[in-house]
Amino acid sequence: MNNKYIYILFHFIILILIQGLVLQYVGYENINLFIYPLFILLLPFDLPHGIIVLLGFITGISIDIFYDGYGIHSSTTVLMAFARPLILSIIEPRNGYEGNQKISIPALGLRWFSSYLAIFLFFHIFFYFTLEDLSLSWFSLARILVSFIFSFFIILLYQYLFNSRK
Amino acid sequence: MNKIGLFFLRYNGLMVFILLETISIYIYFSQNQTQEKTAFLSSANRMVGNLYDYRSKWTRYWNLAAVNDSLARENARLKSKLPNAMYDNSVKKGILQQDSLFQRYQFTEASVINNSVAKRNNYLTLNKGSKHGIKPKSGVINAYKDGIVGVVVSVNEHFSTVMSLLHENSRVSAKIQRNGYFGILSWNGKDPRLAQLESIPRHFKIKKGDCIITSGFSSMFPEGNVIGYIESYRFDAGSNFYSIQVRLIIDLFNIQNVYVVDDLMKWEKEKIEQIQNNE
Numbered sequence: 001m002n003n004k005y006i007y008i009l010f011h012f013i014i015l016i017l018i019q020g021l022v023l024q025y026v027g028y029e030n031i032n033l034f035i036y037p038l039f040i041l042l043l044p045f046d047l048p049h050g051i052i053v054l055l056g057f058i059t060g061i062s063i064d065i066f067y068d069g070y071g072i073h074s075s076t077t078v079l080m081a082f083a084r085p086l087i088l089s090i091i092e093p094r095n096g097y098e099g100n101q102k103i104s105i106p107a108l109g110l111r112w113f114s115s116y117l118a119i120f121l122f123f124h125i126f127f128y129f130t131l132e133d134l135s136l137s138w139f140s141l142a143r144i145l146v147s148f149i150f151s152f153f154i155i156l157l158y159q160y161l162f163n164s165r166k
Numbered sequence: 167m168n169k170i171g172l173f174f175l176r177y178n179g180l181m182v183f184i185l186l187e188t189i190s191i192y193i194y195f196s197q198n199q200t201q202e203k204t205a206f207l208s209s210a211n212r213m214v215g216n217l218y219d220y221r222s223k224w225t226r227y228w229n230l231a232a233v234n235d236s237l238a239r240e241n242a243r244l245k246s247k248l249p250n251a252m253y254d255n256s257v258k259k260g261i262l263q264q265d266s267l268f269q270r271y272q273f274t275e276a277s278v279i280n281n282s283v284a285k286r287n288n289y290l291t292l293n294k295g296s297k298h299g300i301k302p303k304s305g306v307i308n309a310y311k312d313g314i315v316g317v318v319v320s321v322n323e324h325f326s327t328v329m330s331l332l333h334e335n336s337r338v339s340a341k342i343q344r345n346g347y348f349g350i351l352s353w354n355g356k357d358p359r360l361a362q363l364e365s366i367p368r369h370f371k372i373k374k375g376d377c378i379i380t381s382g383f384s385s386m387f388p389e390g391n392v393i394g395y396i397e398s399y400r401f402d403a404g405s406n407f408y409s410i411q412v413r414l415i416i417d418l419f420n421i422q423n424v425y426v427v428d429d430l431m432k433w434e435k436e437k438i439e440q441i442q443n444n445e
Binding site for chain 1: 182183190191192193195211214221282284285286291327
């Protein structure tokens with residue numbers, strides 16, 4: 001039980017550092033790469049909804065401090081953390097989830113995981129860029145798509161490399 | 167009290183969401199408008215500033231950094247002795263007397279420890295802060311050669327953040343060197359190598375390759391610092407002004423050393439301009 005929370009804290013620190021110290025400098029011109037949404041994505045099923053939203057806020061504010069974002073990442077992450085149960089219910093497998101199941105590729109299958117990741121990440125990036133530009137244009141749509149594709153594969157790769165155990 | 171808080175966290179995701187989302191949106195919109203920002207919420211925050219400091223020490227060849235710092239300090243000292251850093255006090259007497267030059271601008275050297283060009287609103291972090299005499303709203307120029315970088319927005323004891331030229335709210339007063347027409351330089355968020363010069367009326371003659379320099383109208387940058395060259399220009403239908411693309415002289419992606427400009431006569435200049443505005 002305790003072990004689980006230490007693991008969550010550890011994962012939080014790792015993802016914030018990867019995002020803040022590495023991925024921030026990999027983006028080219030107007031492309032941003034995201035890995036930190038994975039933290040909200042992988043939180044256990046049995047956490048209360050309020051706690052997930054609160055953790056979303058903490059994650060977003062930490063990224064904001066690294067990015068000089070002044071609230072833009074936290075607005076996006078809080079919104080996505082709030083929408084997480086909705087996304088989970090949309091793509092629920094036929095036999096449902098088990099209460100203490102871990103969200104990972106081996107536990108729920110690559111197909112389920114990638115559709116979960118794709119929906120979550122796309123809306124995250126979409127809200128982020130819309131809030132940043134405060135308008136929609138072909139240019140911002142192209143940014144959204146390219147950022148989404150690269151972030152998607154980076155997160156899948158990260159999952160395979162470091163998180164594939166059950 | 168504690169029990170009520172726990173109850174909300176456990177059962178009422180919606181309430182927590184509305185509360186936190188309001189806070190985030192409020193921070194975003196309030197901080198984006200004003201010039202001076204909360205240092206705690208930016209990378210001028212001490213912990214993140216230190217992290218950035220460590221990282222830039224690792225990525226830089228350690229021996230070069232020490233040599234570089236001493237050179238930059240020496241350069242800043244020499245640069246503040248140049249005539250264009252002085253305030254010319256001579257009154258048309260034909261000859262320039264030794265004591266007629268006063269110190270007007272002071273330059274403090276600093277290293278860039280965090281930078282971005284990929285976002286719509288970009289910021290830089292410098293390794294100098296209020297302890298070294300850096301104040302908000304002072305200009306930042308590139309060291310060793312011409313080119314401007316941005317404006318300091320928040321400062322704490324050891325670090326400061328700079329609103330890059332590549333920012334939605336960045337406005338720099340600039341003029342064309344050849345004939346002195348002045349306009350406002352801003353950035354449209356697309357190519358980090360191109361900035362846009364606005365408010366030059368279309369009856370003025372300009373040509374491709376004209377040199378754009380700082381005008382010295384605001385006290386952020388000294389006059390005559392080269393910003394870039396005119397890449398292309400066109401008229402928009404129905405507009406009385408040119409729309410000019412300026413190719414920046416520096417690549418904002420790889421700046422390492424900068425000077426922070428401090429105008430020693432800023433207070434005096436603002437005071438006299440204030441009188442005009444009040445009338």
